[in-house]
Amino acid sequence: MENILLIFICLGIGIGLQRVPAFPKNGYIALNQYVIYVALPAMTLFYIPKIELNASLLYPVLVPWIGFLVAFLFFYGLGKLFHWPKKLIGALILTAGLGNTSFVGFPLVKAFFGEPGLKAAILVDQPGTFVVLSTAGVFTATFFSSGAPSLRSILHKVALFPPFIAFVIAVGLLIFHVDFPDSFQGVCKQLGATVSAVALLSVGLQLKLGERSKHRGFLTLGLVFKLVLTPLLFVFLYRIVFPGTGLLVDVSLLEAAMPPMISGAILASNYGLKPKLSNLMVGIGIPVSLITVYLWYLLLI
Secondary structure (H helix, E strand, O other), X not given: OHHHHHHHXXXXXXXXXXXXXXXXXXXXXXXXXXXHHHHHHHHHHHXXXXXXXXXXXXXXXXXXXXXXXXXXXXXXXXXXXXXXXXXXXXXXXXXHOOEOOOOOHHHHHHHHHHHHHHHHHHHHHHHHHHHHHHHHHHHXXXXXXXXXXXXXXXXXXXXXXXXXXXXXXXXXXXXXXXXOOHHHHHHHHHHHOOHHHHHHHHHHHHOOOXXXXXXXXXXXXXXXXXXXXXXXXXXXXXXXXXXXOOHHHHHHHHHHOOOEOHHHHHHHHHOOOOHHHHHHHHHHHHHHHHHHHHHHHXXXX
């Protein structure tokens, strides 16, 4: 309940700060950079070395990868068919293709499944969602933000993306079964814990809820895809095509129904991919998802 309350408080503070003359109008830019350069890498360095590898991880880990791939094909195909601007296509892919599997996902999963469910949710989030964000997400943001980027320039930006660098280091530690000293782990945990609050403040600073958005139709399409079509896809995959049972599968299905990822919207905003639409996807998607996720839980579990 505290995490859900924090969502609304941080969004509200961000919206309120828009009316404070002393607060910089572009203050959200600094907050975005903090999330990308400090908080996300710290979270990656803390969690990934602690993952226990086994074959059963495929159910939760593949949720973000499949979800992002399907979103890419869906919106890229529609965009080409209806001649949408590249930045619009990129914004929809990044926001509808990446789920909020941690800040919203963790408290909801814990509420429905308890502590064992939370351990399963981390498998969706860390080797799944955050790795997709750091690799395919950056690749997508770079591709759709510029005219015709070369493969070399895209790979260069992916390689220099701070969370990706942290991921490479963390995977090295995981492979060799070592970790940082406890004191450094504590620092990483504390810095990583700031991701959600700071990111939500940034989103609130950019939300213009009173304005009529010319992207209202795209907002509706993006949220229907993320909150309805994506979980429906995984019900088909995990209950019919590759039928599975147990806690890992149940948690994976519920995580597939989570709203757009805050960090995905920040990445889209940083690359100039329809910032207003990207932030509306988060600002509207999170409150709506509190209802839709519960309905999916009643239907699936």
